[in-house]
Amino acid sequence: MSLPSAAPAFALPPSLPELAAVDFKPPKGERVVLDNGMVVYLMRDNTLPVVHMTAYIRTGKLNDPLEKIGLGELTAGLLKDGGTLKYRPDEIDKTLEFLAASVDTHIGIEEARADLTSLKKDLDTVLDIYAEVLMRPAFSPDKVNLRRTETLEMIRRRNDNPGRAAVREALRSFYGPAHPYGWRSEEATVKAVTIEDMRAYHANYYRPNNIILAVAGDFASYEEMIAKLKAKFGAWPRGKVKFPVIPPVQIRDKRQVFHMEKDIAQAYIVILQKGLKRHDPLEYPLTVTNEILGGGLSSRLASEIRSRQGLAYTVYSYSAKKPDLGYSLAYCGTNPATTARALTEMLRQYALLTREACPAEEVARARDSIVNSFVFRFPTPFELITEQASFEYYGYTADYLDNYVENIARTDSKSVLETSQNLFKPEDAMIFVIGNSKKFDKPLSGFGPVTELKED
Amino acid sequence: MKKTTKSSPHKAPCGTGAGKSVPGSPSTETDPKYPPVVSYTLKNGLKLLILEKNFVPTVSFTMLFKVGNVDGQQGKTGLAHLFEHMAFKGTQTINSADYSREKVALDAVEEAAKELIAEESSETPDLKRAQGLRNKLAEAEKEADKLIVKDEYLKLYTALGENGLNAMTSTDYTGYVVSLPSNRLMAWMAIESDRFKNPVLREFYRERSVVMEERRMGEADPGRLMWETLISNAFTAHPYRNPTIGWMDDITRLTRTDAEEFYRTFYVPNNATLSVVGDVNSSEVIKLAEKYFGDWKYRELPARTYTKEPPQRAEKLVNLFFKAQPAVRMGFKNPGMNHPDIYPLIMASEVLTNGKTGRFYRNLVEGRQLALYAAAGASTPGNRYPSLFVIVSAPNAPHTVEELDAAIMAEVKKLETEPPSQWELDKILNNYQAEMIKQLESNSGLGMSLAQNEQLMGDWRYDWKAGEELKKVKPGDISRAAAKYLTRDNRTVVFLKAPAGKKKDGLKNQSPQEHR
Numbered sequence: 001m002s003l004p005s006a007a008p009a010f011a012l013p014p015s016l017p018e019l020a021a022v023d024f025k026p027p028k029g030e031r032v033v034l035d036n037g038m039v040v041y042l043m044r045d046n047t048l049p050v051v052h053m054t055a056y057i058r059t060g061k062l063n064d065p066l067e068k069i070g071l072g073e074l075t076a077g078l079l080k081d082g083g084t085l086k087y088r089p090d091e092i093d094k095t096l097e098f099l100a101a102s103v104d105t106h107i108g109i110e111e112a113r114a115d116l117t118s119l120k121k122d123l124d125t126v127l128d129i130y131a132e133v134l135m136r137p138a139f140s141p142d143k144v145n146l147r148r149t150e151t152l153e154m155i156r157r158r159n160d161n162p163g164r165a166a167v168r169e170a171l172r173s174f175y176g177p178a179h180p181y182g183w184r185s186e187e188a189t190v191k192a193v194t195i196e197d198m199r200a201y202h203a204n205y206y207r208p209n210n211i212i213l214a215v216a217g218d219f220a221s222y223e224e225m226i227a228k229l230k231a232k233f234g235a236w237p238r239g240k241v242k243f244p245v246i247p248p249v250q251i252r253d254k255r256q257v258f259h260m261e262k263d264i265a266q267a268y269i270v271i272l273q274k275g276l277k278r279h280d281p282l283e284y285p286l287t288v289t290n291e292i293l294g295g296g297l298s299s300r301l302a303s304e305i306r307s308r309q310g311l312a313y314t315v316y317s318y319s320a321k322k323p324d325l326g327y328s329l330a331y332c333g334t335n336p337a338t339t340a341r342a343l344t345e346m347l348r349q350y351a352l353l354t355r356e357a358c359p360a361e362e363v364a365r366a367r368d369s370i371v372n373s374f375v376f377r378f379p380t381p382f383e384l385i386t387e388q389a390s391f392e393y394y395g396y397t398a399d400y401l402d403n404y405v406e407n408i409a410r411t412d413s414k415s416v417l418e419t420s421q422n423l424f425k426p427e428d429a430m431i432f433v434i435g436n437s438k439k440f441d442k443p444l445s446g447f448g449p450v451t452e453l454k455e456d
Numbered sequence: 457m458k459k460t461t462k463s464s465p466h467k468a469p470c471g472t473g474a475g476k477s478v479p480g481s482p483s484t485e486t487d488p489k490y491p492p493v494v495s496y497t498l499k500n501g502l503k504l505l506i507l508e509k510n511f512v513p514t515v516s517f518t519m520l521f522k523v524g525n526v527d528g529q530q531g532k533t534g535l536a537h538l539f540e541h542m543a544f545k546g547t548q549t550i551n552s553a554d555y556s557r558e559k560v561a562l563d564a565v566e567e568a569a570k571e572l573i574a575e576e577s578s579e580t581p582d583l584k585r586a587q588g589l590r591n592k593l594a595e596a597e598k599e600a601d602k603l604i605v606k607d608e609y610l611k612l613y614t615a616l617g618e619n620g621l622n623a624m625t626s627t628d629y630t631g632y633v634v635s636l637p638s639n640r641l642m643a644w645m646a647i648e649s650d651r652f653k654n655p656v657l658r659e660f661y662r663e664r665s666v667v668m669e670e671r672r673m674g675e676a677d678p679g680r681l682m683w684e685t686l687i688s689n690a691f692t693a694h695p696y697r698n699p700t701i702g703w704m705d706d707i708t709r710l711t712r713t714d715a716e717e718f719y720r721t722f723y724v725p726n727n728a729t730l731s732v733v734g735d736v737n738s739s740e741v742i743k744l745a746e747k748y749f750g751d752w753k754y755r756e757l758p759a760r761t762y763t764k765e766p767p768q769r770a771e772k773l774v775n776l777f778f779k780a781q782p783a784v785r786m787g788f789k790n791p792g793m794n795h796p797d798i799y800p801l802i803m804a805s806e807v808l809t810n811g812k813t814g815r816f817y818r819n820l821v822e823g824r825q826l827a828l829y830a831a832a833g834a835s836t837p838g839n840r841y842p843s844l845f846v847i848v849s850a851p852n853a854p855h856t857v858e859e860l861d862a863a864i865m866a867e868v869k870k871l872e873t874e875p876p877s878q879w880e881l882d883k884i885l886n887n888y889q890a891e892m893i894k895q896l897e898s899n900s901g902l903g904m905s906l907a908q909n910e911q912l913m914g915d916w917r918y919d920w921k922a923g924e925e926l927k928k929v930k931p932g933d934i935s936r937a938a939a940k941y942l943t944r945d946n947r948t949v950v951f952l953k954a955p956a957g958k959k960k961d962g963l964k965n966q967s968p969q970e971h972r
Contacts, residue, residue, distance in 0.1 A: 022617060022637040024513050047511070048893055090813075097811040098883045100890030119890055146822055153828045153852045160780040162676050263779075265675035297544070297621075298610035307607060310665025313673055333673050365615050372617020375512055375637055380897055 024375045026401070029385045030222050034230060036238050037209025041389045042225055043216040045381035049120040051217035052382040053127075055134065056393040057112040059205040062180035063244055068192050070151060070185035075198040076107035077147055079114070079206075082139040084132040089143055092129055101126040103133055109181070110323070111393065112205070120218045124228075131232035134211075137202055139195050151190050158184070159455050162434050163314070163333055166260075166268035169453070170432035173258050174272045174327060180246055181322060207239035214389035216382035249324040253428050255448035260434045260455050267339040267435025268331075271346055273424060275319045275326030278394060281407075285419040286319050286328075288411040291366035292358055293317045293349060294330055300349050305332060311342045328423060336435050340442035343431065347447075350426035357413040370408050482742055490917055491896060493906065494738040496745075500754040501726025504745055505906045505916055506738040509899060514619070515734030516635040516899035517644055519652070520907035523722035524628040525700040526838060527760065532714055534667065534702015537625040539715045541663045543632065544609055544623070547654040550647070551608045555656070558603035562658060565600050566712050568593040569661055573709050593661065604658060612647060616640050620900055627700050628838040629912055635900050638735040642744055649748035652723060660712040668708075671701050678780035682950050685776050686785045687837055690844055690948035694765035696837055724755040729911040733903040765789065765842060772948040782857045783952040784864070787844030788942050790835060793913070798834065799922075800937035801845055803929045805832040806884040807876045808847075808867065813883065815867055816849075826855045826863050840912060844948075845941060857951040871938035875931035888923050895919075 029043035064071045080103050083089035096103060101118040103126065114134055118126035159165045168184065175182030219225045251274050276282055294301040294317025305315045317330040330350070334342040378384035391400055431447055434455075444450050482496040494506040528535045548555040572589040575581055613621050619635040636644055674680035684699045691697035702710075730749075732741050768789050791797050808816045809831045816830035830849035837843060847868075851860040895902055909918035 019616070019643060020639050022513065022639065024637075045511075048896055050893060050897070093812040097813045098879070098886060100883075100887040117894075119893070146825065149825055149852055150828060153850075156853060157781045157828075157850075160678050163673070265672040266669070296610070296614060298607040298614050303607055306666055307659065307662065310662040311669070313666055313670035333676075334669060335672060365611060369614040369617065372615070372637060373619050375514055375617075376619040376635065378512055379514065379899065381511060 022372055022375055026378050026384055027381075029216075029381075029388060031388075032222075032226055034208065034234060036234065036236055037207075038229075038233055038236075039212040039389075039392065040226065040229060041212070041214045041385050041392075042222055043381045043385040044219060044222065044225075045216055046218050049218050051116070051118050051120055051123050051215070051219060053116040053130065053213060053215045054382075054386055054389075055114040055214075056212045056389060057114065057206055058210045058241070058393070059112045059243075060108055060110040062109055062246060063205075064180070064185075064189075065244070066178060066183075067189060068197060069183055069189040071193045071197055071201055072107045072112065073185065074144070074147060074151065074190070074193050075201045076105050076112050078139055078144060078198060079105040079137045079202070080133045081147060082137055082143040084129075084138050085136040086132045087129060089140055092133075095125065095129065099126065103130050105133060123219075127228065127232060134206060135233070135236050139198050141195065144195055144198070148190060148193075151185070152187055155185065155187055155190070162262060162264055162266075163268050163331075165455070166270050166432060166434045167329070167331065169260065169434070170258070170270035170272055170329075170430070171327070173256075173432060173453075174251065174430055175249060179249065181249060181324070204239070204242055207241055208233060208236045209238045210241045212389045212393050214382070214385045216380075216385045246324065249322075251325060252430075253425065255428050255430070257431045257444050257448045257450045258433070258453055259437060259444050259450055260432075260453045261437060262434050262455060263436045264434075265336075266333045267336045267433060267440070268333050269339065269343050269346065270432040271330040271343075271350070271426075272430045272432070273328045273350075273426075273428075275328045275423065276321050277325060278321040278323060279396070280321075282419055282422070283321060284407040285411045285415040286423065287370060288363065288366045288408060289353065289416050289419050290317055290319050290328070291369055292362055292416065293353060295366070295369070300352075301330065301332075301346065304349065305334075305342055305345050309341075309345070311335070311338050311345075315342075315346075336439035337441055339433065339435060339440045340444070340446065343433070343447065347426045347429070350420075350424045350429070353416070353420035354424050354426070357417045360413050363411065363413050363416055367408055367411060371405050374405055482738065484738075485917075490920055491902075493916060494742075495916070496742050498725060498746065498750060500750070500752055501724070502745070502749055502752065503729040503910060504742065505729065505731040505910060506736065506741050507731075507733045507902070507906070508736060508738060509733060510735050513638045513735045514635055514899065515638040515641060515644075515732060515736050516620075516633070516903045517648070518631055518633050518731045518900075518903040518907040519648065519728060520629055520631040520731070520904075520911045521723060521728045522628070522840075522911050523630055523718075523727060524626050524838070524840075525698055525702070526627045526695045526762065526840065527722060528695070528698070528702075528718070530695070530698075531706060532710060533698040533706045534700070535710055535714055535718050536630055537700055537702065538664060538667050538707070538710055539657075539718055540623045540625045540630050540632075541667060542657040542660060542715055543651060543655055545658050545660075545663065546605075546609045546656055547650045548656055549654075550612070550650065551605050551658060552656065553603045553605055558600065558656075558658070561596070561600035561603055562656070562712075565593065565596040565661070568596045570711060570713070573711065577709060597659075597661070600658065609647070609651070612643075616643060625700055626838065627696055627698075628840045629908065631904060631907065633900060633904065635734070641736055641741065645744045645748040649752065652728075652749075653752050655719065655723075657712045657715050657719075660715065664707060664710060667701065668704065671704055671707065674701060678778050678783065678952055681778060682776060682783060682785045682952055683837075685774060686787050686846070686948060686950045687844070689772055689774050689950070690768075690787045690789070691765055692768075693763040694841060695762050696765075696841060696843065700837075720755075721758060724757065725749065725752045726754050727757055727911075729907045731903040731907040731910075731916075733899040733906070760840075762841070768946050768948075771944045774948070774950045776950050776952050777955040778952055779954060780952060781850065781853075782954070783848075783850040784857050784860055784949065785846065785848050785952075786861075786864075786947055786949040787836070787846045788947045790843055790845045790941060792842035793835060793839045795842075797937050797940070799925045800929050800933040801941060802834040802922075803876070803881065803884060803926060804871055804934050804938050804942070805834045805845065806887075807871065807880050807934065808832045810884055810887060813880075815870070816864075819867060820849070820860075820863055824863060825852055826860050828852050830864065857953065861949060861951070865944075868938060868942045871942070872935045875935045877931070881929070881931065885923075885927055888926060892920060892923060 099122040104115045116130045172182040301315045312334045315332040319328045320326045485493045496504040525536045575586045621634040623632045820827040820830045828850045832847045835843045836846045906916040910916040
């Protein structure tokens with residue numbers, strides 16, 4: 001697409017040249033569907049003798065059973081580490097590492113992935129391992145135990161970084177510890193997972209008709225690569241995938257303050273409010289609104305709390321889309337002695353967005369920022385084709401990317417104000433703080449009823 | 457495998473000079489071993505490295521100066537990093553409504569700040585007077601605010617469509633990076649030449665507070681705290697001992713005058729390399745660089761001889777008490793990047809660390825299941841001066857840091873008794889070569905790597921040349937280097953442990969999960 005806007009809407013210093021629009025039409029790769037339902041995106045790129053692949057497998061941590069949270073993560077991690085029917089685990093490691101290739105399998109909240117990187121000359125060897133890992137994992141018991149030991153140790157260490165803990169625990173309080181958007185794995189749920197569970201999980205979700213594969217790099221032709229993929233994956237049978245029902249999100253639209261006592265050098269503040277479901281067209285004005293509020297160093301939060309008042313090094317906001325209601329989040333790490341001051345300012349900035357229309361110049365700058373940096377979503381052919389695959393995975397229409405820039409460019413002061421009024425109710429926002437309350441400048445009870453939580 | 461110089465820098469061990477560009481005439485690398493980088497040096501000494509890559513219309517810029525915290529004076533630690541923050545605050549024309557009036561206001565701020573710092577630093581500070589001076593400073597800042605165009609520098613880049621606008625300070629270097637749509641080439645030249653020729657350090661004392669928060673953030677993070685503890689204990693005399701962010705007490709006394717002095721000393725074109733990687737035309741880049749950076753004044757740099765670190769004679773064991781799960785950091789003094797022993801040491805670190813077939817993973821993580829992770833690196837925190845061969849690890853409960861330490865040292869000892877096999881070495885070299893190819897994929901990563909190697913190691917081809925040196929290393933060389941450097945009397949160890957004292961803590965090492 002050609003990007004419609006680019007010339008900054010405010011005066012540039014006179015020494016600067018006039019700026020043209022950024023004209024970039026992302027090349028389209030190939031999309032093919034194998035007979036067994038596997039969707040494949042391809043982009044040939046012969047600049048370097050390297051091939052990359054990534055598979056999106058339609059599952060995620062949110063599909064775990066409540067009493068076995070961690071099942072998806074253990075399964076995904078062990079696909080490669082646990083060996084396959086054809087290859088022992090140590091054979092896989094030795095072969096891949098000697099060839100400086102990699103096969104990685106992992107899982108996020110809403111997606112499972114399997115990545116491959118290989119030098120062109122070794123592709124056949126590496127692709128055979130990759131295919132075996134996806135189709136015929138063996139879950140060798142000693143590797144399962146090792147992975148479980150590691151997972152339990154990570155659970156023990158989950159509070160070592162307080163800033164990260166603050167975001168995780170805030171979301172847990174926001175969605176509730178029993179909802180997949182908020183939960184975390186626990187010692188008991190990880191110990192409850194058996195090898196049989198993993199086999200069943202793999203057999204259900206890891207099916208060709210449940211996978212979108214993106215491939216980019218140095219291959220001779222699309223026909224050649226498709227033939228290779230058919231040879232590896234063609235005989236993999238379809239399966240009927242069963243998905244669990246995710247309970248609807250319930251958010252309490254009423255101010256709650258959560259505090260976790262911890263004697264550390266900074267206090268960590270997280271503010272959470274209701275966000276959007278994926279595919280809600282409000283995402284465009286919301287993206288611009290977040291850019292204005294907390295998107296970068298010149299955003300309102302950073303300008304006020306960091307640059308003008310010197311209260312924080314890290315302060316930002318963003319919004320996350322989910323299948324059900326997502327969230328808007330603001331974060332700040334500050335001296336415990338300025339906790340209330342920083343928190344007050346964060347809330348004030350949300351309120352300001354709902355009360356006053358943003359100056360047109362500010363909205364234009366936020367739009368320019370998103371539009372003009374759009375090209376950075378595709379720095380390499382592999383990232384470009386991965387992005388295209390991910391849009392299909394997340395259910396966007398085929399023209400989503402083509403229209404994205406225009407949809408952003410349509411945002412104006414009025415839509416930013418309406419979106420803010422629609423989504424931000426700072427007086428009801430949930431507040432979560434980790435820090436040493438003895439050093440706070442004002443007690444948190446001034447912000448609403450406080451629930452004290454213990455770090456665990 | 458990580459390249460040898462990813463995070464830090466120094467002097468080229470493999471001979472410099474060959475293929476260097478002379479002022480005024482660009483030279484293009486034609487040896488197929490290397491990417492076709494165009495080199496060019498301005499008369500004022502500014503070095504340019506340009507690589508054309510055309511998949512997307514973007515370009516990545518790295519301006520890298522050979523100045524870091526190691527170049528700061530004792531009592532002024534953190535100055536290099538604080539200046540880096542200040543380099544986002546504009547120039548005489550950017551961020552300013554009227555610089556001639558603003559300058560007067562800024563001088564009033566500086567005077568008030570110096571008075572306050574003097575009072576606060578006196579042996580018997582007068583608290584009431586200090587408060588009065590604080591108010592005076594706040595008043596002066598308010599006056600100066602009236603003449604500021606807030607965040608204009610940042611807003612310019614926002615509107616231009618920047619990606620990854622940032623800067624980084626290490627003990628060795630300071631780098632300024634941004635990627636832009638490639639038709640912003642001239643805008644970058646105009647803004648950045650002004651930035652480095654005419655910076656105005658406005659809002660200095662507020663930004664100093666931001667840095668204090670950055671420091672506090674580090675103090676709350678056990679990972680950062682362990683690094684600071686290791687490095688400040690390992691070095692006795694050499695300035696590598698000082699944390700790059702600075703000691704809090706020093707930060708509270710840094711002034712704008714200090715930062716301006718630092719700028720005048722080190723921010724000169726003959727101390728910098730600019731790399732430009734992306735969808736550009738190299739002669740266009742050279743033409744614009746001449747136009748915008750050509751009048752930047754050359755100035756002699758001071759000698760960079762600092763107190764040499766004396767040989768270590770004692771094993772240093774440090775117990776760091778902090779409320780977090782246990783971990784180990786250790787460092788052995790290395791001979792520096794321009795000593796030939798560094799290559800066997802780099803290979804030793806890879807023999808221990810490289811992948812699941814590496815010795816640490818095979819024996820400590822998997823075999824005995826003592827460690828959650830264990831890894832080694834040959835040169836931290838810097839490459840300009842002799843530095844540390846480091847090992848990082850953490851135990852799986854219920855194992856203790858002492859047990860883990862003993863197992864790590866046994867693995868290190870095995871480098872002598874069981875020299876690496878040819879398979880282990882070939883694997884490492886294969887990974888190094890593949891890394892050399894893959895690094896060409898990312899414009900910004902490659903740009904940073906080229907600039908660092910040119911400015912600190914003396915040759916942008918350093919990584920490729922180091923690869924040739926690594927190929928020459930024999931198993932016996934690794935054993936000998938391990939025997940020479942990875943010894944008890946040459947090491948410093950930090951054990952992170954939960955604070956003692958509370959009743960339950962006795963149980964902690966046996967079953968930390970009960971104590972969560």
